Amino acid sequence: PATRMAALVGWGDDIRSVAQRLRIPHRLLGPLPDPTSQDPDRQRGLVVVTRREGPALARELAAITVTRSAEGRSRPVHVHLDPRSV
Numbered sequence: 812p813a814t815r816m817a818a819l820v821g822w823g824d825d826i827r828s829v830a831q832r833l834r835i836p837h838r839l840l841g842p843l844p845d846p847t848s849q850d851p852d853r854q855r856g857l858v859v860v861t862r863r864e865g866p867a868l869a870r871e872l873a874a875i876t877v878t879r880s881a882e883g884r885s886r887p888v889h890v891h892l893d894p895r896s897v
Contacts, residue, residue: 815865816897817858817872820845821888826856829888832875835864857897868892 819826823842830839842856860868872890879885 813862814859815862815868816860816893817868818891818894818897819856819858819888820848820853820891822852822886823854823856825886825888826854828885829872829875829879830856830858833858833868833871835860835867835871837864837868857894 819829819842826842827839830837838859840857840859842854844851845853845855847855858868858872869892872892876888876890879888
């Protein structure tokens with residue numbers, strides 16, 4: 812594949828916040844309602860990067876989620892790298 816992808820699952824504002832913190836070139840598709848959840852507030856966004864940026868995407872998302880957790884004020888955003896279903 813020419814791209815790598817990460818699915819971000821949570822609330823829309825939180826998904827956008829995580830994507831805005833990324834320092835690598837990326838596209839955010841969504842967020843849209845999460846098709847795997849019955850909770851109408853749960854959404855999913857897809858972050859798309861070039862294949863070359865894949866390792867950096869994983870590192871940055873790990874750092875961002877740790878920082879957000881340590882801040883204690885934000886709701887969780889679950890990260891799934893290269894999800895099987897989009």
